[in-house]
Structures are given as structure tokens and as C-alpha cells.
Amino acid sequence: MGKRLFFLVILLVVALYVMRVTAHGRVEVPPLGNTLVDAFATVEQAVTRAGRLARDVLTFPFSLVRASQRAQELSERVDLLESELQQVREYQLENERLKRLLDFQSGPAASSHLELAAAAVIGRDPGSWFSTITINKGRAQGIKTNMTVITPRGLVGRVISTTSQTATVLLITDPRSAVSALVQDSRTPGMVEGMAGGAGNLHMIHIPNDMPVKAGQVVVTSGTSRSIFIKGIPVGEIVSVKRDPTGLFFEAVVRPFVDFNRLEEVLVVTGVRSPAL
Amino acid sequence: MPGMVFLPGFLLLALLLQVTVVDLIRIRGVVPDLVFILVVFYAFWKGQREGTFWGFVAGLLEDLVSGHYWGLNAISMAAAGYLVGWFETRLYKESRLVMMVLTFLATVAGQLIYYLLLFYLQVVISPGVALTGVILPAAAYNALLSALIYRRFYRMYLRGWFRMSRL
Numbered sequence: 005m006g007k008r009l010f011f012l013v014i015l016l017v018v019a020l021y022v023m024r025v026t027a028h029g030r031v032e033v034p035p036l037g038n039t040l041v042d043a044f045a046t047v048e049q050a051v052t053r054a055g056r057l058a059r060d061v062l063t064f065p066f067s068l069v070r071a072s073q074r075a076q077e078l079s080e081r082v083d084l085l086e087s088e089l090q091q092v093r094e095y096q097l098e099n100e101r102l103k104r105l106l107d108f109q110s111g112p113a114a115s116s117h118l119e120l121a122a123a124a125v126i127g128r129d130p131g132s133w134f135s136t137i138t139i140n141k142g143r144a145q146g147i148k149t150n151m152t153v154i155t156p157r158g159l160v161g162r163v164i165s166t167t168s169q170t171a172t173v174l175l176i177t178d179p180r181s182a183v184s185a186l187v188q189d190s191r192t193p194g195m196v197e198g199m200a201g202g203a204g205n206l207h208m209i210h211i212p213n214d215m216p217v218k219a220g221q222v223v224v225t226s227g228t229s230r231s232i233f234i235k236g237i238p239v240g241e242i243v244s245v246k247r248d249p250t251g252l253f254f255e256a257v258v259r260p261f262v263d264f265n266r267l268e269e270v271l272v273v274t275g276v277r278s279p280a281l
Numbered sequence: 282m283p284g285m286v287f288l289p290g291f292l293l294l295a296l297l298l299q300v301t302v303v304d305l306i307r308i309r310g311v312v313p314d315l316v317f318i319l320v321v322f323y324a325f326w327k328g329q330r331e332g333t334f335w336g337f338v339a340g341l342l343e344d345l346v347s348g349h350y351w352g353l354n355a356i357s358m359a360a361a362g363y364l365v366g367w368f369e370t371r372l373y374k375e376s377r378l379v380m381m382v383l384t385f386l387a388t389v390a391g392q393l394i395y396y397l398l399l400f401y402l403q404v405v406i407s408p409g410v411a412l413t414g415v416i417l418p419a420a421a422y423n424a425l426l427s428a429l430i431y432r433r434f435y436r437m438y439l440r441g442w443f444r445m446s447r448l
Contacts, residue, residue: 019352020401026351027402040345048301055302127300130343131354132311132419133395133406138300138348165348172348177310179406200406201310201414265307 038167041138045170049126049140056268118234119275120154121145125267126170133200135175137161139270142169150232152273158238158261159183159225160270171272176239177204177264184231185239188222190215196223196239196258204264206240211254217245223258234273284445287437288323292339295319300346311415313422314388316343320358321365321387321427322434323443326374329366336362353398361391374435377428384427388420 123145127138141147143166153160153173161175174181181198185208192215194208211217221242227235240260248255295315303312316339324332340358344351365387372379396411437443 016356019356023350023352023356023398023402026349041348044297044346047297051297051301055305058302059305127346128304129347130296130299130303130312130316131314131347132415133399134347134349135310136347136349180404199414200410201418204310 041167042142042169045126045138045140045167048138049124052126117277118273119277120271121147121274122269122271123147123171124269134180135178135198135264136164137173137175137267137270139171139173139272140169141272142166142171144168146274147171147272148274152232152234152237153270154237154273155262155267155270157263158240159233160262160264160267162232163272173270175264176206176260183233183239184226184228185223186226187217187242188224188238190217190221192217193226194223194256204260205243206258206260208242208256208258209248209253211245211256213253216254217242217256219244234276283441284443287442288319288335288445289338291319292316292335292342296339296342296346299343308422309414309418311418311422313426314419315426316340317358317361317388317391318384318423318427318430319434320362321384321423322380322431322438324362324365324387325368325372325380325383326438326443327366328369329363332362332366332369333359334362336360350402353395353402356398357391357395360394361387364390377431380431381424381428385420385424388423389416392416392419 123139123141129136164174177198183196194211223239225233240258245256337359340355343354
């Protein structure tokens with residue numbers, strides 16, 4: 005009995021130690037893990053595809069019912085957006101003129117000149133606590149740790165580990181994720197954190213008391229010098245605001261623009277080109 | 282010893298489904314854990330020693346695939362296997378309801394251990410969010426799914442699919 009207990013304690017201590025050293029950000033994925041993940045990736049990709057196909061087939065009749073109503077809504081929205089687009093074109097031209105005048109080389113405008121690599125989502129963290137995805141591009145395709153991952157709608161997360169054929173992306177909804185952000189129109193700073201479980205909303209904390217924000221405002225990445233993320237990527241829209249428990253700051257619930265339940269393809273930002281002026 | 286083939290086979294299949302298609306039935310960020318449910322079944326049939334061992338193995342497999350914190354699922358699943366194994370000779374194995382309640386309790390226990398280990402790993406999540414956002418919904422989801430599939434697996438167990446020499 006004593007021998008068995010001794011063995012159990014040793015096993016527990018070893019497991020606790022290994023758990024610590026295999027945490028992301030401390031060491032690279034061990035070589036054995038690399039091989040396993042790569043071997044598993046091919047099968048994962050096939051099963052994920054089959055699963056999505058099955059879901060699409062099963063939900064097809066429901067989607068038909070909604071489709072005609074949606075078409076009506078969309079056509080109204082297209083009209084509205086077209087008029088807005090005209091206005092935006094005006095602003096864009098004006099912006100370019102002013103930029104030339106100022107010799108402006110950096111800033112949010114530079115973010116539109118991103119070098120992107122498209123990747124398919126082939127797997128997701130098996131549990132309910134963390135939000136990570138596995139994508140089918142890795143070191144062999146030039147993907148590196150800390151690269152920003154986006155979709156055309158907005159920020160998805162960042163690469164936290166890579167193998168030769170796959171990469172793991174920490175989603176912004178993960179409780180370990182923190183993104184330095186700004187409210188787009190008022191430039192109010194804050195930190196956007198993920199939450200475990202729940203409806204997939206984000207928490208924006210440390211919003212200064214003297215710069216209150218309101219529902220409906222858009223949050224973008226701030227891209228400050230210490231931030232991993234690229235500047236000006238849309239994160240989400242503020243849903244509600246309240247004072248934080250200390251009373252020193254405000255905090256807001258942010259609904260992300262990206263639908264994390266239906267993430268099939270993502271874009272990894274592999275570089276930023278300086279805009280040609 | 283067909284169990285030496287079927288149990289690891291089912292665990293691997295469950296793991297593959299877990300990282301791929303189970304995500305499609307995610308509700309409010311929570312997914313059922315197929316691997317965990319299998320461990321609960323097996324521990325209930327075979328007792329504490331097998332429950333703990335296979336809980337550890339299955340948890341470690343999940344850890345290897347998720348690629349971080351190796352041992353986190355292994356320890357929490359081994360503990361859940363140990364707990365469920367205690368009921369081996371104390372409850373009726375035929376009842377779907379018993380299995381449902383047992384899966385619920387095992388998930389709560391396993392996830393609480395997981396939550397405590399997260400503190401050790403410096404991942405801080407508020408207790409309220411953990412309990413209402415993850416632990417209880419995951420337990421309910423696991424319990425529901427285990428009730429749906431238990432009979433089928435129990436029939437396989439009775440036919441000797443999971444028979445193996447004692448550890």
C-alpha cells in the first residue's frame with residue numbers, strides 16, 4: 005500500500021511538472037508532440053470536412069425557409085451600403101491626398117497592406133475551457149508564433165505554437181487572451197479579454213473613467229509598440245458598459261465581429277508592406 | 282482480450298470526433314466530452330483501478346492532441362475515473378438514469394479538479410464564471426449524452442467487447 009502511494013505521489017509530481025513546462029509561451033511543443041499533431045492533422049482535416057458537410061445537409065431545409073426573408077433584408081442592406089461606399093471612396097481619396105501631404109508612413113492605413121496566408125481550420129480544443137483552433141498551415145508555409153490571425157470580418161487571435169504542417173491559434177475568446185484595443189471613434193484605450201464558457205462575448209477592461217464609452221461603438225486593435233497584434237483590426241462592437249468593481253475604470257461587454265462557432269477559414273498576417281505613396 | 286483493442290480504439294475514435302465534429306454541437310462555448318464519457322462508463326463497469334488508469338491514459342491523449350498543459354486532463358480524468366470506480370459494486374449498472382447522475386457528478390468533480398489545476402497554471406477564471414459558464418453546463422451536456430448512448434455501450438460490454446485481463 006505504502007509503495008503504491010509513493011508511486012502515485014511521484015506520478016502526480018511528474019505530471020504537475022510536465023504540465024507547467026508544456027504551457028504555451030514557455031517552451032516550444034516537444035518534438036514528440038510535433039510528430040503526433042502532424043500525423044493527426046490529415047485525419048482531422050478529413051473528418052472536419054465530413055462533419056461540416058453533414059451539418060450543411062441536415063440544416064439545408066431550415067436554411068431555405070430563412071433564405072427568402074434574408075434575401076429581402078440583404079437587398080435593402082446593399083442599397084444602404086452602396087451609398088455609404090460612395091461616401092467612403094470620397095474619404096479614401098481625401099485621405100490619400102492628405103497622407104501625401106503629411107508624408108504619413110505608418111498608422112492604421114498601413115494595415116490595409118497586409119501580406120496574408122489563407123488557412124483552413126482543421127480542429128478545435130477538445131475541452132470547454134480554452135478556445136484554440138488548429139489550422140492546416142505551419143512552419144513549412146512560413147507561419148510563425150505571435151502572427152496575427154484575422155478573417156475579413158475582424159480579429160481572430162494569434163498563433164501560439166507551430167509544427168511543420170500545422171499551427172495552433174489562441175482565439176481572442178480564450179480566457180488567456182488579452183488584446184490591447186481602442187474604441188475606434190473616441191480612441192478610448194482598454195484591454196479586451198476572453199472569457200471561459202458563456203456566449204462567446206469579450207470583456208473590455210481598464211477603460212478610463214474620464215473617457216466613457218457607449219453601446220454600439222466599434223473596438224479595434226491599438227497596435228501599440230508592446231502589442232503583438234497589428235494596428236486597426238476590427239475586434240467587435242460594444243454591447244453594454246458598466247463601472248468595474250473598483251470604481252476606477254469602466255468595463256464593457258464586446259460582441260466580436262467574427263462568428264467563432266462557424267470559423268472555417270482564416271487569414272494569417274505574415275507581414276505588412278509599406279504602402280506605396 | 283478484445284478490450285485491449287476496442288477500448289483504446291473507441292477512445293481514439295472519440296478523441297478524433299472530439300477535436301473535429303463535436304465542435305459543431307457547441308452550445309454557449311460548451312461541448313460534451315466523448316472521451317470523458319467513455320472513461321466514466323468503463324470505470325463504472327470495471328472499478329477504481331481500471332477507472333483511474335484509463336482515465337489517466339485517455340486524459341493524456343487529449344492533452345497530447347490539444348498540445349498544451351500535458352497532464353491537466355490526465356489528472357482530472359484519472360480522479361474522475363477513481364471516483365466513478367468506487368460505485369462499481371454499489372449501484373445498478375443497467376440503469377440509464379444512474380449513469381446520467383453518475384456522469385453529472387463525475388464531470389463536476391473532474392472539472393473542479395481541472396479548475397484548481399488552472400490556478401496552479403496561473404490561468405485565473407472567476408469561480409462564478411467557471412461554475413455557471415463551464416462546469417455545470419458541461420456536466421449537464423455530458424450527462425444528457427451519456428444517457429443517450431449508454432445502453433448501446435452497455436450491450437457491447439455485456440457481449441464482452443471490453444473484456445481484458447485485470448491490471
